[in-house]
Amino acid sequence: MRIEAQTRRRAAPSLTPLIDVVFLLLLFFMLASTFARFASVDIAIGQDGGGAPSDRPAVLVSVTQEGGYAVNGTAVELAALAQALADAAAEEEVRIIVKPSASARAQDVLQAVERAKAAAVGPVALIN
Amino acid sequence: MKLSSGRSQHERDDLIPLINVIFLLLIFFMIAGTLSHRPSVEVSFVETAVSPATQPPQDTLIVTADGTAYYEGSPVAPEDLESVLATDGTLDREAPFPVIVDRAVTMSALKPISDGLKRSGLARLRIITLNGRS
DSSP: OHHHHHHHHHSOOOSHHHHHHHHHHHHHHHHHEEOOOEEEEEEEOOOTTOSOOOOSOEEEEEEOTTSOEEETTEEEOGGGHHHHHHHHTSSSOOEEEEEEOTTOBHHHHHHHHHHHHHHTSSOEEEOO | OHHHHHHHHHHHHHHHHHHHHHHHHHHHHHHHOEEOOOOSSOOOBEEESSOOBOOOOOSOEEEOTTSOEEETTEEEOGGGHHHHHHTOTTOOSSSOEEEEEBTTOBHHHHHHHHHHHHHTTOOEEEEEEEEOOO
């Protein structure tokens, strides 16, 4: 009887509470963490009269309600937008003005702004 | 006595691979995931492809698909934006102001909100988007 008690005391502590805690932590991190890759697009909501008016010629990017794009009036696909802007800016330094139609959706407009910024041919302004 | 001790040793050995796997999962989620605030309002983020990565958004100004603005979780009329933002002492007017915009909102619905932000003295907006899987 006494021998049996001594053996039990020598046994390693139970693993079950440890597993419980690890499970809890696992659940917490699974539910609380996100794998979404957040990004950002900075736009100026122009203070009128701030800064000298630019003497660079403007390239107009228009965005239609259906998500169509046009550079200086010529329709382009979104994929070709950066190339079209680069072509328009080949001769001289320009500034890009994105002018969406009133019923254009934020998704389409911000995609155009993003591509125009990525083309890096000049400052990009969004006129709304 | 010997028999019972042998069986408990056997059960313990069975548990160790399980614990190993759970530990691995735990470490994976701790390292690969980032803890984030979920927006308090249902909103579908604008999807972009090449924009610079940013921190997961704190609760900020959210514009839903119908053009309603929510500031820190409660709806704000565009004409009240100026007074609501004026009460926020931590607002830095020089820094880009983070905004979450629903991808389906139209420009005409955004107009009164951006005008309200302009009246509040903000010059730059930082639209929080999601970079696509491409």
